[in-house]
Amino acid sequence: MSTVESEATTQNGHVGRSLRRKEDPRLITGQGIYVDDIQLPGMLHAAIVRSPEAHATITSIDVSAALARDDVRAVMTGEDLAEDLEAPLAMLWAPPGTEIKAPEHWPIARGKVGYVGQALAIVIGDDRYGVVDAAEEVIVELEPLPVVVDVEKALEDEIVVHEEIGTNKAFEWSLPGGDVDAGFEEADVVVERRIVNHRISGSPIEPRGTVADYRAGELTLWTSTQIPHIVRLVLSMQTGMPEDKIRIVTPEVGGGFGAKLQQYHEETTLAVCAKKLGRPIKWVETRSEHMTTSHHGRDQVDYVKIGAKRDGTITAIHSKIIQDLGAYHMLLTPLIPALGSFVMSGCYKIPNVRTDIVGVFTNKMSTDAIRGAGRPEATHMIETIVDALAVELGMDPLELRRKNFIPKEDFPAEIPIGIVYDSGDYEGSLDKLLGMIDLDGFRSEQAELRERGIYRGVGFSTYVEICGLAPSRAVGPSGLGIQGGFWESAIVRVHPSGSATVYTGASPHGQGHETGFAQIVADRIGIDPQQVDIVHGDTGAGPMGMGTYGSRSLAVGGVSAAQAAEKVADKARRIVAHQLEAAPEDIELAEGSFRVKGSPDQGMTLAEVAGAAYVPENLPDGMEPGLEETNFYDPENFVWPFGAHACFVEVDVETGKVQVYRYVAVDDCGPAINPMMIEGQVHGGIAHSIGQALYEQVVYDDDGQLATGNFVTYALPTANEIPEFETDRTETPSPTNELGVKGVGEAGTIAATPAIVGAVVDALRPLGIDFLNMPLTPMRVWQSIQEAQERGEGPRATEQGRDLPAEARDSAGSGPTIPPGQEPGPAHGGGAA
Numbered sequence: 001m002s003t004v005e006s007e008a009t010t011q012n013g014h015v016g017r018s019l020r021r022k023e024d025p026r027l028i029t030g031q032g033i034y035v036d037d038i039q040l041p042g043m044l045h046a047a048i049v050r051s052p053e054a055h056a057t058i059t060s061i062d063v064s065a066a067l068a069r070d071d072v073r074a075v076m077t078g079e080d081l082a083e084d085l086e087a088p089l090a091m092l093w094a095p096p097g098t099e100i101k102a103p104e105h106w107p108i109a110r111g112k113v114g115y116v117g118q119a120l121a122i123v124i125g126d127d128r129y130g131v132v133d134a135a136e137e138v139i140v141e142l143e144p145l146p147v148v149v150d151v152e153k154a155l156e157d158e159i160v161v162h163e164e165i166g167t168n169k170a171f172e173w174s175l176p177g178g179d180v181d182a183g184f185e186e187a188d189v190v191v192e193r194r195i196v197n198h199r200i201s202g203s204p205i206e207p208r209g210t211v212a213d214y215r216a217g218e219l220t221l222w223t224s225t226q227i228p229h230i231v232r233l234v235l236s237m238q239t240g241m242p243e244d245k246i247r248i249v250t251p252e253v254g255g256g257f258g259a260k261l262q263q264y265h266e267e268t269t270l271a272v273c274a275k276k277l278g279r280p281i282k283w284v285e286t287r288s289e290h291m292t293t294s295h296h297g298r299d300q301v302d303y304v305k306i307g308a309k310r311d312g313t314i315t316a317i318h319s320k321i322i323q324d325l326g327a328y329h330m331l332l333t334p335l336i337p338a339l340g341s342f343v344m345s346g347c348y349k350i351p352n353v354r355t356d357i358v359g360v361f362t363n364k365m366s367t368d369a370i371r372g373a374g375r376p377e378a379t380h381m382i383e384t385i386v387d388a389l390a391v392e393l394g395m396d397p398l399e400l401r402r403k404n405f406i407p408k409e410d411f412p413a414e415i416p417i418g419i420v421y422d423s424g425d426y427e428g429s430l431d432k433l434l435g436m437i438d439l440d441g442f443r444s445e446q447a448e449l450r451e452r453g454i455y456r457g458v459g460f461s462t463y464v465e466i467c468g469l470a471p472s473r474a475v476g477p478s479g480l481g482i483q484g485g486f487w488e489s490a491i492v493r494v495h496p497s498g499s500a501t502v503y504t505g506a507s508p509h510g511q512g513h514e515t516g517f518a519q520i521v522a523d524r525i526g527i528d529p530q531q532v533d534i535v536h537g538d539t540g541a542g543p544m545g546m547g548t549y550g551s552r553s554l555a556v557g558g559v560s561a562a563q564a565a566e567k568v569a570d571k572a573r574r575i576v577a578h579q580l581e582a583a584p585e586d587i588e589l590a591e592g593s594f595r596v597k598g599s600p601d602q603g604m605t606l607a608e609v610a611g612a613a614y615v616p617e618n619l620p621d622g623m624e625p626g627l628e629e630t631n632f633y634d635p636e637n638f639v640w641p642f643g644a645h646a647c648f649v650e651v652d653v654e655t656g657k658v659q660v661y662r663y664v665a666v667d668d669c670g671p672a673i674n675p676m677m678i679e680g681q682v683h684g685g686i687a688h689s690i691g692q693a694l695y696e697q698v699v700y701d702d703d704g705q706l707a708t709g710n711f712v713t714y715a716l717p718t719a720n721e722i723p724e725f726e727t728d729r730t731e732t733p734s735p736t737n738e739l740g741v742k743g744v745g746e747a748g749t750i751a752a753t754p755a756i757v758g759a760v761v762d763a764l765r766p767l768g769i770d771f772l773n774m775p776l777t778p779m780r781v782w783q784s785i786q787e788a789q790e791r792g793e794g795p796r797a798t799e800q801g802r803d804l805p806a807e808a809r810d811s812a813g814s815g816p817t818i819p820p821g822q823e824p825g826p827a828h829g830g831g832a833a
C-alpha cells in the first residue's frame with residue numbers, strides 16, 4: 001500500500017499537494033510506540049499520593065504501612081526529595097518588566113498544599129496496580145485552611161492562597177497603544193461587557209506518562225511532551241545533572257493541545273527516584289489525574305469596553321483581564337493572558353487600545369497554555385463586543401467589521417501597541433466566506449422558521465492571530481519581553497545512497513510534521529518525500545530545539561529545515577559542477593536531477609551526488625566530504641494568520657439545546673504545504689472550540705473540590721456533536737519567511753467561540769437575549785430564555801453608557817457591567833446530548 005502519493009516522473013512539486021500522512025499507517029495499525037509501551041528490564045512502577053484538600057497544612061505523612069508491603073520499594077515525600085533538588089519547578093516566561101510574586105513550587109509538596117491533587121508522596125514498587133493500592137495506605141494528616149476559588153473574590157485577599165506572599169495578586173501588567181481615554185471621549189457610543197472565559201482541560205487521547213532510566217551516570221527519560229529540549233534544560237536546573245547527561249525521548253505523543261507544553265512534577269520526581277533506586281521507573285497518568293493535575297486553560301474574567309463614532313468608526317478598545325492562575329505558576333502561566341493582548345484589537349484599525357492584566361492565585365490547578373493560549377480569549381472579547389456594538393449602532397455586523405478592517409494596502413501594518421502585522425487581506429477572506437453561505441437566503445429562511453417557533457442563528461468571527469513563536473528580537477528582554485529566543489534548528493543529512501534524514505527541534509504530537517517537513521525538504525533536494533525521514537522528539541539525536549506550540553513548527557522549524565535543505569542543495573550543485581566541469585551557477589535542480597541549464601541530459605541525481613560526496617577524491621579542493629547541513633533559524637517577525645468563520649445553529653427553546661448544524665471557515669495561513677493537513681488542523685481546532693462554547697467546563701466547588709474529574713462530568717463533544725465542516729482558504733504569503741507560510745494549528749480554536757456564541761445570540765435575539773457567557777449548556781440557555789422573558793425586553797447599552805449603572809460608565813475594569821440576567825447559570829448545567 002502506498003502511504004504517500006508520489007509521481008515517479010516528477011521529483012519536485014510536492015509542496016502544495018495533499019499527500020497522505022506518512023505517519024498514519026503505523027498509527028492506525030497500532031504500531032506506534034507510546035510511553036506506556038516502553039518496557040525496560042527491572043522496571044518499577046509509581047503512583048502519586050495526591051491531596052484531597054484544596055488548601056491545607058501538612059501535619060504528618062505516615063508511609064510505614066505502604067513501605068511494609070512486599071511489593072513496595074520506596075515511598076518518598078517532598079522532604080525526602082529535598083536534598084536531591086537544586087531548584088523548584090520552573091516558571092520560565094512571564095510578561096516583561098513585571099515583578100511577579102512566585103511561591104516556591106516543589107515537585108512534591110513541602111509543608112502545605114494549594115490545590116486538590118497536589119502531590120504529597122510518590123510510591124514506587126514492582127507492580128503497576130500494587131503501587132496504587134499502596135498509595136491508599138499512606139496516611140496523610142492535613143489541617144484544612146480556608147479556600148478561595150472565585151478569582152474576583154480572591155482579589156479581595158480575604159483568604160490568601162500563599163500566606164508567605166500575603167496577597168493573591170501575583171502581578172499586574174498593561175499593554176497600551178495610543179490613548180484610550182481620549183478614544184472614549186471621542187466616541188458617540190460605548191458598549192461594555194463582562195465576559196467569563198471559563199476553565200477547560202486539554203484532554204488529549206493519550207494522557208501523560210514518563211519512564212525514567214538512570215544508568216552509568218546518564219538519565220534517559222521517555223516522556224509524553226511537546227517540548228523535549230526544554231524539559232531537559234529545566235530538569236538539569238532542578239536536579240543539577242548536566243544537560244549532556246540527560247536524554248529526553250518523546251515516542252508517539254497522542255495529542256497534547258497545550259497540556260503537554262509543560263515540565264511536570266512527575267518528570268522531576270521519577271528522574272530523581274530512578275537515580276536514587278538505580279532502577280527504571282514508569283508512571284502513567286490516569287484520566288482523572290489528567291483532569292485534576294495536568295494544567296488547565298483559559299479561566300479569565302474579562303471586562304471589555306469599546307467606543308465608536310455613530311458612523312461605526314471604532315475609536316478605542318479597553319480590556320481588563322482577571323486571570324485565574326491557579327495556586328502556582330507553571331512554565332508559562334503568567335504569560336498566557338499577555339499573548340492575547342497582542343491581538344486585542346483584532347483585525348481592526350483601532351487607534352487606541354489598552355489591555356490591563358491582573359494575575360490572581362486561587363486554590364485550583366494552575367492554568368497555562370491550552371490550544372490558542374490567550375488568543376481565543378482575546379478573539380472572543382473583540383468579536384463579541386463588535387457584534388454588540390453593531391446592535392447598538394443599528395449597523396450590520398459585517399459592515400461594521402468591513403468599515404474597520406485594516407485595509408490590504410496597509411500591510412505590513414504597525415498597530416498602536418507597536419508590533420507589525422506582516423500581511424493580510426481581511427476583506428478577501430470575508431468575501432470568500434460570504435460567497436459560500438448565501439446569507440440573504442439564510443435570513444429569509446430564519447424569519448420564516450421563527451414564525452413556526454424554530455430558532456436558527458448565524459454568528460461570525462473575523463480573526464487574526466499571532467503565531468510562529470517567535471523572533472528573538474521581538475521577544476527578548478528589550479522587546480515584548482518573553483525572555484529567551486524561540487528560533488528553531490534542523491539538520492538535513494543525505495545518506496550515501498541518496499535518501500535523507502531530517503532532525504528537527506520541533507516536536508509534533510498529531511500535526512503531521514513527518515509528512516509536511518518531508519515535502520519541503522524533498523522539493524529542495526530533488527527526491528521523493530518517501531525518501532525523507534523526519535526525526536523529532538529526541539534530544540540525543542538532533543540539535544537544540546524549542547518544541548511545538550504557538551503554531552510555530554512550520555513557520556519556524558519548517559523554514560529552518562528548508563534552509564538546511566537549501567544549503568545541502570547548494571553543496572550538491574558545487575559537487576555536480578565540479579564533476580561535470582560546469583559553473584555552480586549553471587546547475588539547476590529539475591525533474592529530480594541536478595543538471596546543467598540548457599543540457600537536460602547532463603546531470604546527476606541526488607543519489608549520484610551523495611555517492612560522490614562521501615568519496616573525497618570526487619570533490620573540489622578544500623571541500624569537506626559528506627552531504628549534511630545544520631541550520632538555526634530565528635525569524636524577523638511573528639506571522640499573522642487570519643480568516644473569516646460563520647457558524648449556523650438551531651436552538652431548541654423548550655430545552656435550551658444548541659445544535660451546530662453548519663460551520664463554514666475560510667482561513668489564510670499563507671501558501672499551503674499540505675492542504676489536507678491544514679484542513680485537518682482547522683477541523684480539530686474548531687471542534688475544540690465547539691467543545692468550549694457548548695459543552696466543556698472544568699468546575700470546582702466552593703471547597704476547591706473538582707466536580708469534573710472524568711469524561712462523565714466533563715462533557716467532551718463526540719463526533720455526534722460536531723458538524724461536517726466546510727472549509728476553504730485564501731493564500732496571502734507572509735513576507736517574514738521564504739516559504740511565505742503562517743501557522744494554522746490553533747486557527748480554528750482561536751476563531752470559533754465568538755462565531756458559535758454569536759450564532760446562539762442571533763437565534764435568540766427575538767426572545768430578548770443579547771449576550772451569553774459560555775458554555776452554552778442546555779441549562780444555561782434555557783435559564784437565560786426564562787430570565788429574558790421574565791424581564792420583558794432585552795437590556796441595551798446606550799450612547800456614552802447613559803443607561804448603564806454608574807459603575808459601568810467608569811473604566812471597563814472598575815465594576816461588573818454584565819447586563820441583568822446574564823450571570824452564569826449553574827456551573828455545569830448539561831452536556832453533550
Ligand code: MCN
Pocket residue numbers: 204254255256257258370371372508509510511512513516517548549550551552553554555669670671672673674675677678681684741742743744745746
Ligand atoms: N501547515 C501546512 N501549510 C501551512 C501551514 C501549516 O501544511 N501553510 C501544516 C504544517 O505542516 C503542520 C500543520 O499544518 O503539519 C500545523 O502546523 P503549524 O501551524 O506550524 O502548527 P504546529 O505544528 O506548531 O502545531 C501546534 C498547534 C498547537 S499550538 C496545538 S496546541 C495543537 C495543534 O497545533 N495541538 C494538536 N494541532 C494539534 N493537532 C493534533 N492532532 N493534536 C494536537 O494535540
